[in-house]
Amino acid sequence: MYDVTIIGAGIIGTFIARELARYTLRIALLEKDNDVANGTTKANSAIIHAGYDAKSGTLKAKFNALGNPMFDKVCEELDVPFKRIGSLVLAFSEDQMETLGELYEQGRQNKIPDLRILNRDEVKAIEPNISEYVVGALHAPTAGIVGPWELAMALAENAVDNNVDLMLNNEVIKIEKQEDSYVIFTNEQQIKTKYVINCAGVYADNLHNMVAKPSFEIIPRRGQYFVLDKSEGNITNSILFQCPTKLGKGVLVLPTVHENILIGPDAEDIENKENTETTEERLCYVMEASRKTLSNVPFNSVITSFAGLRAKPSTEDFIIEESNQSKGFINVAGIESPGLSAAPAIAEYVVNMLRDMDGSFKLNEEFNPIRRKMTVFMALNEEEKKEIIKKDPRYGRVICRCENITEGEIVDSINRNAGARTFDGVKRRVRPGMGRCQGGFCGPRVMEILARELGEDIVDIVKDSKKSYIATGLTKNNV
Ligand SMILES: Cc1cc2nc3c(=O)[nH]c(=O)nc-3n(C[C@H](O)[C@H](O)[C@H](O)COP(=O)(O)OP(=O)(O)OC[C@H]3O[C@@H](n4cnc5c(N)ncnc54)[C@H](O)[C@@H]3O)c2cc1C
Structure with missing residues (x-):
């Protein structure tokens, strides 16, 4: 049985997963899509708001003000780009x-x-x-900008490094409340868990309604x-x-x-x-x-x-509370802007709330907050470039000429924990296809590398969502 199951691997779910990994708990992170950060977390303004905008006294104002100063440390630990540009x-x-x-x-x-x-x-x-x-x-x-999906992917990777079970392609379709636990039914399996944290973004109302009478709506x-x-x-x-x-x-x-x-x-x-x-x-x-x-x-x-x-909530403010109809089911819902800015503070609050509710959480002495650094080949000096190519010649092959991304960087993005499985997954992690040609030239090469590293057929490589196939077959039969 899992102690805690988090539904939704956006910025909120991944932040909470990593924060919970500080304790010796069995944690599952369920995501319906085939990658982390495929919901709102991949499509926003990427601003870490200063915090003057939200109405005083609201949860938005509170968690924005607390979250903003937390970004320097977490982005340093996880090697994620963050700039305080004002x-x-x-x-x-x-x-x-x-x-x-x-x-x-x-x-x-x-x-x-x-x-x-x-x-x-x-x-x-x-x-x-x-x-x-x-x-x-x-x-x-104090306002800043961040790589929002890079942050969520790094949080997921670090959570998995610290023993969280990330389960992609697991859409929650039903939840059954038992006496002191829940059974979660996904399209793939059933999971028993003591606590459920609902971080399902625009679907958070649907998830809540699986265990309680409707009390809010997400527009x-x-x-x-x-x-x-x-x-x-x-x-x-x-x-x-x-x-x-x-x-x-x-x-x-x-x-x-x-x-x-x-x-x-x-x-x-x-x-x-x-x-x-x-x-x-x-x-x-x-x-x-x-x-x-x-x-x-x-x-x-x-x-x-x-x-x-x-994810506009009908209540007008973030909804961060245990459901009063279903004990042990925690909603982290209606997390519209400034949700990205507030995310680290929300995660800390939710984990403290759970720890206080349960009373038996023990600190994980082995928790490691540091993610292995990404190699950005073009940011290395000449000596470092020679050195890394000597160790791994794939760093000497440039695949994306707009962004200057090497094969070594692409392979690393696939082979990490919570690594890339799709063309856009590679693009969001290490940027081939983010430049002027938008993958027109490097796309087929990235697909070949993905197919090789994953041991899949190239026609099974998708662009982004589950059925977004790029190739339908070979144009010629190679004999
Ligand atoms: C246009 C726009 C601009 C914004 N600009 C900013 C900004 O500049 N600064 C800022 O602080 N905030 C901004 N925000 C808000 C910020 O992007 C969100 O608050 C944040 O991304 C919400 O993260 P989340 O994890 O709650 O949701 P999501 O990223 O949507 O994650 C929810 C996850 O749950 C998964 N899921 C849903 N249903 C199920 C299910 N049944 N089973 C399993 N998984 C499921 C989804 O696939 C998804 O991956 C903006 C938002 C938008 C749309």
């Missing part, structure tokens, strides 16, 4: 300067350090490319983005928000940790929890809105677009 909320009128004053005051109540209101000249000194419409800004130097709210090529990476060095209005938070322009530029999102309530399509109408809106922030957004350098689904 954010600016731009005002376009004197009325909006008043809104900035309110945000500043809310930030003060949320105990966010070093906030400042800047005039146009001060903003321009930080970001010379801002548009002529900008009259001032709220500066939050998928879609947001669409453009990604610009790295050649435009210097159009801004900070996260540029627009002043929030009644119509929403406005469109963002910001750099990513890999020096691309991200522009978006919009906000649209939809019904289908799987609908991450982008649409012409919404992307045109994002394009138009961003021109208020920067005068010359180089849209001729767009390399891709994508959409993510916010």
Whole structure:
């Protein structure tokens, strides 16, 4: 029997899994998809918010403020890219300067350090490319950017390194409550467990309703983005928000940790929890809105677009509590923005809550918080490059020429714990296919390497989700 079973391997489930691994428990992490971070965690703005935005007194405000300062340590331990680049909320009128004053005051109540209101000249000194419409800004130097899926994958790997059982392709379809435990039915197996932690993102209400009467609803709210090529990476060095209005938070322009530029999102309530399509109408809106922030957004350098689904809770705040109808079943639901920023603090809180409820948790003296470092070949000096190629010649073969990724790095991403199993899994871990050609050239080579390392037929290699086959067969019969 498992002590704890976590449902959903997004940023919340993986953070909780790693945090629980600090104790000598049997832990299962169940995920319906074929990789970690395949839900909302792979499609968001990647911002570690400073924490002035959430209404004081809410769980969002509390866990954002606590979570933000935790990122330096965890990203260092897990070798994940994180940069504290600061954010600016731009005002376009004197009325909006008043809104900035309110945000500043809310930030003060949320105990966010070093906030400042800047005039146009001060903003321009930080970001010379801002548009002529900008009259001032709220500066939050503690805001940062992270690799969100890289973080979740690293957390999962470190959790597995510390004996958590990660079970991909396990969709929970039914949960039965027994006297002091639960039986979880997946499409693959049955699992007995003492505690269940529901981290199922947009599906968290469905999971909750398997053990209790409906008490909240999760509405998928879609947001669409453009990604610009790295050649435009210097159009801004900070996260540029627009002043929030009644119509929403406005469109963002910001750099990513890999020096691309991200522009978006919009906000649209939809019904289908799987609908991450982008649409012409919404992307045109994002394009138009961003021109208020920067005068010359180089849209001729767009390399891709994508959409993510916010898990909007009917309660308006994060739902982090034991179900009052089903003892031992813990909901971590409605984790919309700033869920990524709040994730480490949420994980710590949930694990402490469980530890206090149970009373018998013992610390795992062997817990190792450090993940083996990733080799980024192009970041090595000449001596180091020669050395690593001597040990493993696969580091001497460049497979992705846009991002300069070697075969050695790709093989390592597949062979780690919680390693890549799909084309996009490799792409998200070590970046072949993230550049201008979007995998057009390196794609077939990555598929060959995946097939070889996994001992599978190349036609069985999928792009991303379960049935997203890329090849249907050979064009010629090799004899
Ligand atoms: C457009 C957008 C922008 C955002 N920007 C930011 C930002 O800049 N900063 C920030 O802090 N936050 C941001 N967020 C919010 C942040 O992305 C989320 O809070 C966070 O990713 C939620 O993580 P999660 O683990 O709860 O959900 P998910 O990542 O969706 O993970 C849930 C997992 O559960 C799995 N699952 C579901 N049902 C089952 C089942 N039956 N059985 C097994 N597994 C199941 C899913 O496959 C999925 O992998 C943004 C969100 C969106 C959509």
